[in-house]
Amino acid sequence: MRTIRTVAELRATRRPGESVALVPTMGYLHDGHLSLIRAARHQADQVVVSLFVNPAQFNDPSDLDNYPRDEARDAELAADAGADLLFAPTPDEVYPPGFATQVRVAGPLTESLEGAHRGAEHFHGVTTVVTKLLNMVGPDVALFGQKDAQQALVIRRLVTDLDLPVRIEIGATVREPDGLALSSRNVRLEADDRQRALALSRALRAAEGTVAAGTADARQILTAARAAMTPFDVEPEYLALVDPEDLSPVSAVDQETLLAVAAHVGRVRLIDNTILAPPSSNGAANGRH
Ligand code: PAF
Secondary structure, eight states, X not given: OEEEOOHHHHHHTOOTTOOEEEEEEOSSOOHHHHHHHXXXXXXXXXXXXXXOOOGGGOSSHHHHHHSOOOHHHHHHHHHHHTOSEEEOOOHHHHSOTTOOOOOOXXXXXXXXXXXXXXXXXXXXXXXXXXXXXXXXXXXXXXXXXXXXXXXXXXXXXXXXXXXXXXXXXXXXXXXXXXXXXXXXXXGGOOHHHHHHTHHHHHHHHHHHHHHHTTOOBHHHHHHHHHHHHGGGTOOEEEEEEEOTTTOOBOSBOSSOEEEEEEEEETTEEEEEEEEEOOGGGTTTTTTOO
């Protein structure tokens, strides 16, 4: 596997007739990223992993400063998972001097949940860099993780609205054996906070259990989910049951519904989610992440 830093090098690697899959990342790869790279390997002739910690999507400067970075480790992991190229551009390659363009998805998709708490600017930073990465790499398919469920919706909207010639695939959330969703930020959890971080996945499981027991009422489901967080002394920043397509709040789980949660655990902000199926469908979708 080669590491390259410029669009010119990237384009020189293109071979006519070969398909390309892109796995965009901000590095510090974990099994969630690696499962996307392995899936990409089955879908295209060439697998490109991008590694760029995008300053434009960080609303908190200390989060950007402390974001874990280890390019050598990432290169090894990406190669083992089947990547052909690690595209690790410099900030100037992505944002050349005088850069003045932003790509925005407007409305509730970017203004609710994460957008309400981090600011919609977070998603404007994501959509701008993702548009750039798609234009730089020109993939046939790009793969993202379901853990960032709202980001996945925003990116699908972007690709549809701008007729970008790429297929978007979303990979399932990968979890630690105890349920914690993998995140590059987990490495920053202090020992006690690692245990407390279970509050998020336990809230999701409590909600799934409540629905499986026959309750569709959103208030009761959210009460059960919130109660599951209390023993961990973790207060959700938001805990919301929303339509999985447009993120509008729902009052009952009478169709597939996204339960999304965000919380600060010590100095780390974590997110997680699950898709709940209505009680009448016998919990068929419960446990999907
Ligand atoms: O999900 C991420 O890691 C980032 O938001 C992405 C898609 C690589 C854009 O910087």
